[in-house]
Amino acid sequence: MQKYILSQNKNSNVEDFQMREQLINTFKHRFTTYGYKQVRTSTFEQYDMYGSITGTVNKDEMIKVIDSSGQVLVLRPDVTIPLARMNRATTDQRLFYILDVFRQSIEQNEQKESTQAGVEFFGDNSPEADAEVIVLAIHTLKDLGFTNFKIELGHAGFFKELIQQADISQNQLETLQTYIHSKNLVEIEPFLKAIGLADDLRNAIQLIPMMYGNPADVIDEAKKIIRNESMKQVLQNIIAVYDVLVDYGVADSIVLNLGLINNMDYYSGIIFQGFLDSIGKPVLMGGRYDHLGKQFGNTIPAIGFAFEVDYLVHALQQQGKEIVEIEPDFIIKYDKTKQKAALQAAYRLRNEGLQILTYLVDNVEVNDATTAIVNYTKDEQQLITQIKSHTFASADELVSQCLAIKEEK
Numbered sequence: 026m027q028k029y030i031l032s033q034n035k036n037s038n039v040e041d042f043q044m045r046e047q048l049i050n051t052f053k054h055r056f057t058t059y060g061y062k063q064v065r066t067s068t069f070e071q072y073d074m075y076g077s078i079t080g081t082v083n084k085d086e087m088i089k090v091i092d093s094s095g096q097v098l099v100l101r102p103d104v105t106i107p108l109a110r111m112n113r114a115t116t117d118q119r120l121f122y123i124l125d126v127f128r129q130s131i132e133q134n135e136q137k138e139s140t141q142a143g144v145e146f147f148g149d150n151s152p153e154a155d156a157e158v159i160v161l162a163i164h165t166l167k168d169l170g171f172t173n174f175k176i177e178l179g180h181a182g183f184f185k186e187l188i189q190q191a192d193i194s195q196n197q198l199e200t201l202q203t204y205i206h207s208k209n210l211v212e213i214e215p216f217l218k219a220i221g222l223a224d225d226l227r228n229a230i231q232l233i234p235m236m237y238g239n240p241a242d243v244i245d246e247a248k249k250i251i252r253n254e255s256m257k258q259v260l261q262n263i264i265a266v267y268d269v270l271v272d273y274g275v276a277d278s279i280v281l282n283l284g285l286i287n288n289m290d291y292y293s294g295i296i297f298q299g300f301l302d303s304i305g306k307p308v309l310m311g312g313r314y315d316h317l318g319k320q321f322g323n324t325i326p327a328i329g330f331a332f333e334v335d336y337l338v339h340a341l342q343q344q345g346k347e348i349v350e351i352e353p354d355f356i357i358k359y360d361k362t363k364q365k366a367a368l369q370a371a372y373r374l375r376n377e378g379l380q381i382l383t384y385l386v387d388n389v390e391v392n393d394a395t396t397a398i399v400n401y402t403k404d405e406q407q408l409i410t411q412i413k414s415h416t417f418a419s420a421d422e423l424v425s426q427c428l429a430i431k432e433e434k
């Protein structure tokens with residue numbers, strides 16, 4: 026019979042898992058300090074729901090399953106959409122999640138699941154809210170020990186407003202977006218010429234991929250191609266958000282990119298991506314999506330982002346970052362005759378929150394020891410000796426000694 030072989034997945038190795046857990050603790054802590062509350066969404070979603078709304082995940086990328094009634098479901102392809110759909114009692118709400126999302130793109134066929142750690146801030150559409158969410162992303166990256174990273178800041182409206190003046194098909198738009206995204210300057214010009222756009226509009230579109238870099242310079246360049254009031258407002262919005270970021274003291278981490286295009290189509294305002302110098306893909310993506318909720322009857326502005334946890338784990342491993350091993354506080358070795366006292370002591374110490382390992386051994390190392398305990402912490406050699414040579418008459422004595430040592434530490 027053919028054996029089923031499981032591919033090595035991301036959780037198969039203890040060290041990877043410990044590293045992920047450490048990251049997750051950092052996320053939880055940092056997100057909480059900005060007032061976010063943790064939530065989860067269902068793993069299974071209605072396929073039809075995704076089919077009926079716009080700006081969603083590409084349907085080919087969703088992983089479909091069929092339940093026993095024949096209904097087609099998808100494995101959670103995104104967290105932002107279900108959260109935007111949620112009925113909310115209060116208008117001002119900050120939510121965070123650490124959840125797996127399931128997508129299968131043609132380019133990355135093997136990769137079907139990834140863990141996202143994200144936040145969504147509902148009910149505030151001010152530049153201050155935008156900046157706060159971006160600062161939270163920066164703060165978290167710093168917590169994780171990253172120093173070389175950049176947040177690329179753009180706006181979903183800038184390109185949209187410009188392109189609205191051009192008469193182009195959906196297919197042409199998608200091709201153009203790919204060129205802009207990959208800064209493919211060689212192809213853009215002939216492509217736009219072939220469409221037959223007016224010279225000044227074509228020139229403006231052609232300049233978009235170059236609108237990248239130092240915020241002050243990009244803003245100056247962008248001003249030159251502004252063609253109407255909406256584009257002006259978009260630029261003003263970017264400047265307003267950037268000003269708040271300057272006041273937070275994080276300007277060093279910000280790069281403007283007016284050619285930025287995010288995967289999801291639901292963004293309506295500020296968009297951003299975070300890059301580490303060691304990883305070619307964005308480790309976080311986000312933006313404002315004020316109109317997504319409307320499709321579910323929830324008119325509420327919102328902004329959020331999600332970290333790709335797997336990329337961050339990979340980056341930390343590349344940097345040689347080691348997991349902080351939590352070592353046992355004490356190892357209790359006992360011989361059979363003292364089993365009861367030793368095991369009861371272990372139970373009580375664990376109850377106090379200490380990490381205890383117990384071993385039944387033939388020969389307790391200590392002369393005539395009833396129960397020997399060995400302090401595991403390497404730099405406390407003295408204590409080890411002291412305690413090794415001690416004989417414990419009872420579980421009580423063992424427990425109080427361990428607690429006393431722990432207290433001293």
Ligand SMILES: N[C@@H](Cc1c[nH]c[nH+]1)C(=O)O
Nearest residue numbers: 105310311312329330331
């Ligand atoms: N859900 C988005 C990230 C995001 C969260 N909030 C807003 N955007 C993604 O998966 O790319």
